[in-house]
Amino acid sequence: MSAKPVVRFLVVGGGAALLELVTFQVLVMFGMDPVVANVLSFAVGMTTSFAGYRLWSFAGNHTLPIGSQFGAYATLALINVLASSLIIHGLVEAGLQPWISKAGCMALIAGWNFLLLNRLIFHRHPATGN
Template sequence: MKQRLLRFLISGGSAAAVEYAVFITLQMALSDKWLFANQSLSFACGFVVSFLLNRHWVFQSHGHMGSELFKYGIVATINLAAGNLAIFLLVGPADIHPLIAKFLVMGMIAAWNYLIFSRLVFRKPAI
């Protein structure tokens, strides 16, 4: 269990690094006018890395990939909607710089993902 949590943190950190690097690059290239597109596209890049690492390395799942991807996608869609709302509130009314807001949002989402992924997405079949 401890090893799986460590792997989750490493894979999550890797996916977060990809997501944040893409976000910074897009923000620099496209500016704040494209904030939600930048947030969504960077999230999608992190999603791909996260799903593959979680499925194959963290949870070492042998379940049906399509089913797991579907469930993972539902969680990701909820996370994206929550992330976009949080970015809107942090950058708009709270007047926080977009790069700081993105970092905070990523932390918020990571906080609840381990439990959701381990209990709902990559659940070991009952024997």
């Protein structure tokens, strides 16, 4: 596998993650519950990253149509937001700062996501895939 999809994944994912983390922190600073802020900031990051991944990170002649890709991506995102919300809740209750809890969850999810996005959701036909 070429390093190109990995680098592009990190650029898009890093930008979306930064946007998500800033959105989360702003919402928490304005008094929103960290779990609610997680769900809303996750939605911001998800829509940004889906567009970037489809159009640039994993660009090519995809095996799935865009509707199926978005459905699979949204399902993965739902699993991620539920798992991260549970983890964030537990870590905040244990005394960890909300932003540290959020950042840790985001790092764990990134590795899992690359594998699923590259091999399943944004899989390209062999002639164009990386």
